[in-house]
Amino acid sequence: MLKTLGFAIICLLLFGRCAQQVSPTGGKKDSIPPNLIQSIPLNKTLNFKENRVELFFDEYVVVDNITQKLVITPEADNPYSYRLNGTSIVLNFKKQFQDSTTYTLNFGDAIKDFAERNPAKNLKLVFSTGSSLDSGRVYGMVKDVQTNKPLFDALVGLYNPTDTLNPAKQKPFYFSRTDSSGVFSIENVQTRNYTMIAIDDKNRNMLFNAKDERIGFLSKPISAGVDSVSYNILMALSDNTPLKVQRTLPKVNNYTVVFSKPIEKVKVTFMNKDSLPYMIENGEQIKFFNVQPHSDTTLVKLSVTDSLETSTEFDQKIAFQAPRGKERQKDQFTISSRPENNRPLANSFSYRLIFNKPVQTIEDSKIELITDSLTHETLKNFKSTWNETHNELTIEGKSFAKDTIKWEIPKGSVISVEGDTLARTLIKHPVLNEEDFGILRGKVIGADTSKLYKHFIIELMDDQYKVIDRQYSSPYNFIHIPQGKYFLRLILDLNDNKRWDTGQVNKGIQPEPIIYLPEKTLIKSNFELNDINITLPKAP
Structure with missing residues (x-):
């Protein structure tokens, strides 16, 4: 009996020592934030002359980054320390507050309950060091x-x-x-x-x-x-910071000038007899290509326009790296399109071919548009225009395809400024089925009579505010709209630059006004929605 009792006592001692003490489980989670029950000074106290503030709560609290979250207005150059005392917090300021001033201490979510970290809501203390509160x-x-x-x-x-x-x-x-x-x-x-x-x-x-x-x-x-x-x-x-050259990337085949923010356009003036092909890349940099012969260092003057239409001039030295191998390794010559490959294309289209290098020659009689595998028409027969740096080709055309439209670009038909060619390329698009899409039509009321708002941009956006299409005159006519809900807005293009301008706070220039239709517009397949009109505001 004694042996059994002794064994039981030993087991209790062993297991008692090894057992882990935990809080009881179950029950509802505490979601109630701590409440302020008293403060020194009281809220909206007058003639407060002390430099100590104390807050009392109805439960234990903790402090979370109070030095960042506590905001005192008007801003007081008055450092403080704090002390947590269970259910209260004491703030001791280094000096007294400025006389005859109303102060607001906004604690944000800096004070939370101990158990679940629920922040005290709308915790704010107002007091005046004068005889009245600012109203x-x-x-x-x-x-x-x-x-x-x-x-x-x-x-x-x-x-x-x-x-x-x-x-x-x-x-x-x-x-x-x-x-x-x-x-x-x-x-x-x-x-x-x-x-x-x-x-x-x-x-x-x-x-x-x-x-x-x-x-x-x-x-x-x-x-x-x-x-x-x-x-x-x-x-x-509205990034109004001065445009700067952020860095340069010299390589054997090219030299890239990277800017501190997006750029819209650039004018390059060569200061000596050299001339190098170049292009804007990724909207934030200019790439020059190493095409022989040229000097070891080429001097250029860059006149660069940023997104706020501010032009800045830079003097830049272009110096390529010296080749180390026997033969220079070139970046692969690539092509993309807008619309992208496999995206639907209407029979009447505006189309872009985009190259990653400026194009030196293109044999448009060899590039063909194939419709339904039966009709072949060369690029030469379409109206096309190059951009200034010769790396984007815009094509206007019409086809009579029923199912597919396909561009066939043979190897050797496009040569870059570096002398390399595209591999044989096929870009294919299904033809838009008119019955799968809707039409939205309307006009801008007051467009014929307004003397101030002569220019505007009408934009159709999806429910994620991505611009689907835009037009610049009234009446407007959006076609080939996939079924869904859309926003319609009118931008007052005050300077007639065919884009929305963000404004500049440093110059006191407001963003160009935008007028929204108040509700989303539902576009259905094979359905025309007419007379969706937008009214211009009255001149101020």
Whole structure:
């Protein structure tokens, strides 16, 4: 009996030591965020002269990156430390706050409950160091100008209106962030004039990064009052940073100049007797080709136009690498098409052949368009035009095919500037069946009488806002539309450059206005939708 009892005690001790203590399982997950039950000072306290702030909650809390997430407006140059005491948090500021000023401490999601990390919602503390609270308020909505959709978590800031204002270097005096409906509200601000700017602020540093952040602004200063009006801000990408040569890529066969942002066009002036073929590649670089004979170093002047139609000039030295082997290895000569291979093509078509090198010669009498394997017609019989750098050929034509259209490009019929040729190439397209597609027609009301909005662009977009087709006159007529839902918008092309311009905040230039039909348009197969009209706005 004693042996049995002793063995049981030993087992209990062993298993007791080895057992792992865990929290009880089961039950509902805690989804309730911590609630603020008291604060020092109380919300909307007047004549606050201390440099210590304390918050008390109804449960244990933790702090998550508070130095980044706590935002104090107006911005206070007043460093602080914090201490977590279970259910309370203490902020100790280095110095007292500026006199006669209303401050707002917005904690974002910096404070969370201990168990499930649920963030406290709308946690904000307002107090004044003077005898009254600032009562100014500014509110409104932020949308993307190209999609007309509300933007979530955009930073809307109020800045002191000055001629030297630069949101890339200056933080706003007051600010707020938009909710999921694109709505913002900035409260307890001084009742005076401000410049209002909205930015994406992806890295949450409260500064504008022109490379990858959208921006929107109001052209005139606004007045923040007690009964402020609602403001609408439209945001768009607008990279107004100076165009620079980012790097160069010298090789034996070519020399590439890479720019800091996309470019639209380039004019190359050779400074000596040399002349080299070149082309724009990937929309951000210029590639020069090593075609003999030429000097060891070729000097060129580049006049480059970026997406904001700003031209910049560069003096550039083109120096190819010296060949190391017996024979230079060339990049393969390739071709692509628009529409792409195997995409449907209408009998009346505008077609592009795109080469990865400038073309030196093309024998258009050998390149054939074959329709239904019966009719052969040479490229020579079609109207075609080259782009300036001779690497894109646009073809206008018509066929009478019922099933397929096929381009046959024999080997040797296209020679690049490097002297190499394409392999035998076949590019095939099924013929569009008219019954599988819909038609959308309409007009721009006021186009004949408007003196201000003489030029416009009508764009048809799919439900992902990808542009399917565009036209530049009224009435418009979109054909060969696959069945589905589409958006229709009108761009007011104020400078008649056949493109939408994003605007420039540093010059006070707003993006070109865009008018949307409010709802998606359903296009059905073998169906015509007529009289879908867009009305021009009245001149301001």
